[in-house]
Amino acid sequence: MLEFALISSQNALYPTYEPRIISEEETFAEQQKMLKLAQPDSNFSSYNLSVIFNEGVASVQGNLSVDFYNNDPKNFTRIPFHLYLSGMMYETKQGTIEIENVFDQENHSQILSYNVYPNQQLMWVNLTKELKEKERASFVIQFTATLPDGPYDRANVFGYDSNQTKIFKFTGFYPIPCVYDQEDGWNVDPYLDVGDPFYFDMAYYNLFIEAPKEMIIAATGQLQEKVSKGSTLLHHFNPVYPVREVTFSASRYFQVESKLVNGVNLSTFFLPKSDELWATYAIDNAENALLLYNSTFGTYPYPTLNIVEEYTIFGGMEYPCQIYATEAVDTYSYPLSINRRILEKIIAHETCHQWWYNIVGNDEVDLPFLDEGIVVWSTDYYGEYYHGTWEYFQMVTRYIDRVRTYYAITGLSSKINQTAYEFIATNTDWVFIGYYKTPLIFEKLRQTIGHTNFINGLKLFFIQYEFKHAILSDLQKCFEDIIGTSLDWFFFPWFDNPYLPKYSFGEVEFDSGSNNLTIIIEDNNELLNEYTYRQLVPLAIYNNNGNEIYYEEIWIDGTTTINLELTETPYKVSLLYDNYVLVQLDDPNDLSLDLYLKSIPDGIPGYDLWMILVFSVHVIGLLIIFTRRNIQKNKK
Numbered sequence: 064m065l066e067f068a069l070i071s072s073q074n075a076l077y078p079t080y081e082p083r084i085i086s087e088e089e090t091f092a093e094q095q096k097m098l099k100l101a102q103p104d105s106n107f108s109s110y111n112l113s114v115i116f117n118e119g120v121a122s123v124q125g126n127l128s129v130d131f132y133n134n135d136p137k138n139f140t141r142i143p144f145h146l147y148l149s150g151m152m153y154e155t156k157q158g159t160i161e162i163e164n165v166f167d168q169e170n171h172s173q174i175l176s177y178n179v180y181p182n183q184q185l186m187w188v189n190l191t192k193e194l195k196e197k198e199r200a201s202f203v204i205q206f207t208a209t210l211p212d213g214p215y216d217r218a219n220v221f222g223y224d225s226n227q228t229k230i231f232k233f234t235g236f237y238p239i240p241c242v243y244d245q246e247d248g249w250n251v252d253p254y255l256d257v258g259d260p261f262y263f264d265m266a267y268y269n270l271f272i273e274a275p276k277e278m279i280i281a282a283t284g285q286l287q288e289k290v291s292k293g294s295t296l297l298h299h300f301n302p303v304y305p306v307r308e309v310t311f312s313a314s315r316y317f318q319v320e321s322k323l324v325n326g327v328n329l330s331t332f333f334l335p336k337s338d339e340l341w342a343t344y345a346i347d348n349a350e351n352a353l354l355l356y357n358s359t360f361g362t363y364p365y366p367t368l369n370i371v372e373e374y375t376i377f378g379g380m381e382y383p384c385q386i387y388a389t390e391a392v393d394t395y396s397y398p399l400s401i402n403r404r405i406l407e408k409i410i411a412h413e414t415c416h417q418w419w420y421n422i423v424g425n426d427e428v429d430l431p432f433l434d435e436g437i438v439v440w441s442t443d444y445y446g447e448y449y450h451g452t453w454e455y456f457q458m459v460t461r462y463i464d465r466v467r468t469y470y471a472i473t474g475l476s477s478k479i480n481q482t483a484y485e486f487i488a489t490n491t492d493w494v495f496i497g498y499y500k501t502p503l504i505f506e507k508l509r510q511t512i513g514h515t516n517f518i519n520g521l522k523l524f525f526i527q528y529e530f531k532h533a534i535l536s537d538l539q540k541c542f543e544d545i546i547g548t549s550l551d552w553f554f555f556p557w558f559d560n561p562y563l564p565k566y567s568f569g570e571v572e573f574d575s576g577s578n579n580l581t582i583i584i585e586d587n588n589e590l591l592n593e594y595t596y597r598q599l600v601p602l603a604i605y606n607n608n609g610n611e612i613y614y615e616e617i618w619i620d621g622t623t624t625i626n627l628e629l630t631e632t633p634y635k636v637s638l639l640y641d642n643y644v645l646v647q648l649d650d651p652n653d654l655s656l657d658l659y660l661k662s663i664p665d666g667i668p669g670y671d672l673w674m675i676l677v678f679s680v681h682v683i684g685l686l687i688i689f690t691r692r693n694i695q696k697n698k699k
């Protein structure tokens with residue numbers, strides 16, 4: 064169907080360059096020559112990050128050449144940068160970014176003053192003159208970044224040379240410019256424990272890494288050149304298009320597989336010990352992900368994409384043009400087929416972040432759920448596309464079951480539309496929101512507006528916000544543009560209400576003369592929420608023989624009165640929750656809300672003891688309902 068060019072031998076496409084030999088003295092001139100390769104669009108900042116990797120102490124000595132473009136209608140006298148490494152988890156050695164010097168790009172002897180605030184993981188560079196809109200400020204930040212140790216966080220060094228398992232993973236390892244926006248001003252948030260608290264502008268990058276010859280380097284961007292410097296090699300990576308940040312990982316032991324997929328050089332990097340799990344399999348999954356997301360959302364523009372094994376307590380983590388998947392899967396005691404499904408899910412998920420996080424960005428501190436929710440939905444769509452069901456990866460618990468019983472189990476509210484700080488302050492479970500509830504709401508939207516409209520909405524979102532930032536209402540607007548009508552009624556309650564609806568039957572009346580049935584359905588949680596829910600719910604009515612005499616999906620809009628003309632006397636009225644009806648449930652298996660209208664069938668001699676029992680139970684049930692209703696009325 065689509066391009067499929069398997070090149071199975073290792074290193075077939077990576078690396079492709081024979082190193083040239085140059086002297087120590089020529090290095091700087093060579094770098095300057097390489098720098099000219101980038102042709103920055105005037106609307107983006109441009110960074111040249113040049114690091115020398117010191118394997119022995121797991122650190123890099125770096126120069127970040129900043130060419131900062133002011134795209135805001137605001138004058139700046141200083142620019143803030145994140146210094147994230149010290150916020151990350153470690154075993155015995157904390158991560159650090161030490162700032163050594165800041166000087167003018169042109170005139171190296173002109174020093175710029177700066178302030179470092181370790182608690183906020185922040186530095187401010189004071190500019191030598193005011194930076195106006197559409198102007199550029201150029202300077203160089205010299206720094207040393209040391210990785211935290213232990214197998215925990217996004218950046219680290221872990222593993223051993225003795226058994227060929229050591230990996231150095233450099234993420235958030237250089238001063239990353241903060242984003243200025245109209246809403247927040249400078250976004251100077253420190254590294255937070257909720258979500259992936261990153262918010263970066265797109266920029267052109269050149270990444271130069273000097274490392275020992277034997278190191279195999281996976282990095283953001285296309286390897287444009289390798290230059291030999293005796294015992295080390297200088298690698299030049301260029302993503303070609305703007306990215307939000309860069310990363311690299313180095314190991315002496317990485318095995319590499321590569322394939323060309325839709326013009327992208329796709330590569331996997333994994334440890335020898337993980338060969339059985341990763342070889343062929345990981346790259347095939349990455350290929351499937353790239354093909355599906357390319358055709359579904361829009362084209363991945365970069366020339367490379369790497370899938371790299373990492374040590375972490377997470378499943379994996381996304382960076383532009385390079386994603387990581389945890390080595391822990393390889394240690395799970397499940398059968399290989401289950402471990403493979405877990406790895407496939409991680410690869411499908413993190414690959415999808417290239418579309419939602421990198422290409423289309425959002426403020427992950429203010430809207431942590433936005434890219435995460437779309438990515439989780441999309442990962443399950445990958446499951447549906449390749450394995451037949453949207454629930455393929457929901458191996459332990461289906462989202463729908465977890466979401467409907469969440470309140471019964473935890474007693475917690477679960478509003479989606481909160482900032483990372485609000486998640487912390489309101490004690491809302493981020494994992495539940497990001498990985499269960501938000502994707503489920505997107506699935507509900509697909510079922511509500513239809514598959515084609517839903518996909519077209521995501522395509523439009525991609526086209527409109529490629530290389531930009533978006534907020535939730537931008538996404539809503541894209542779906543509205545596709546279907547031609549407002550979706551406030553959908554987005555406001557499902558994203559902003561803290562509780563799901565919980566339906567009950569109010570008054571029910573059957574007129575045996577006209578065969579008219581009137582039912583009032585109430586949402587017991589209506590007063591706890593700001594917005595009224597509106598959803599389609601199947602309503603079934605049965606006669607006293609248990610035969611269905613009516614079935615229709617009805618809109619329930621807060622407290623709703625239904626009038627029906629029936630052909631027979633009804634016995635039981637049920638709201639059916641067996642599809643994706645979103646309600647608060649006490650029991651995940653109790654998937655209908657039932658009301659019995661006429662318990663004793665016509666012709667009394669025919670009824671048996673069982674019917675009397677049923678009758679008694681439901682009379683008690685009705686009494687409870689009516690009593691509750693009276694209590695509620697009295698409260699009003």
Ligand SMILES: [Zn+2]
Binds near residue numbers: 412413416435438
């Ligand atoms: Zn994610």
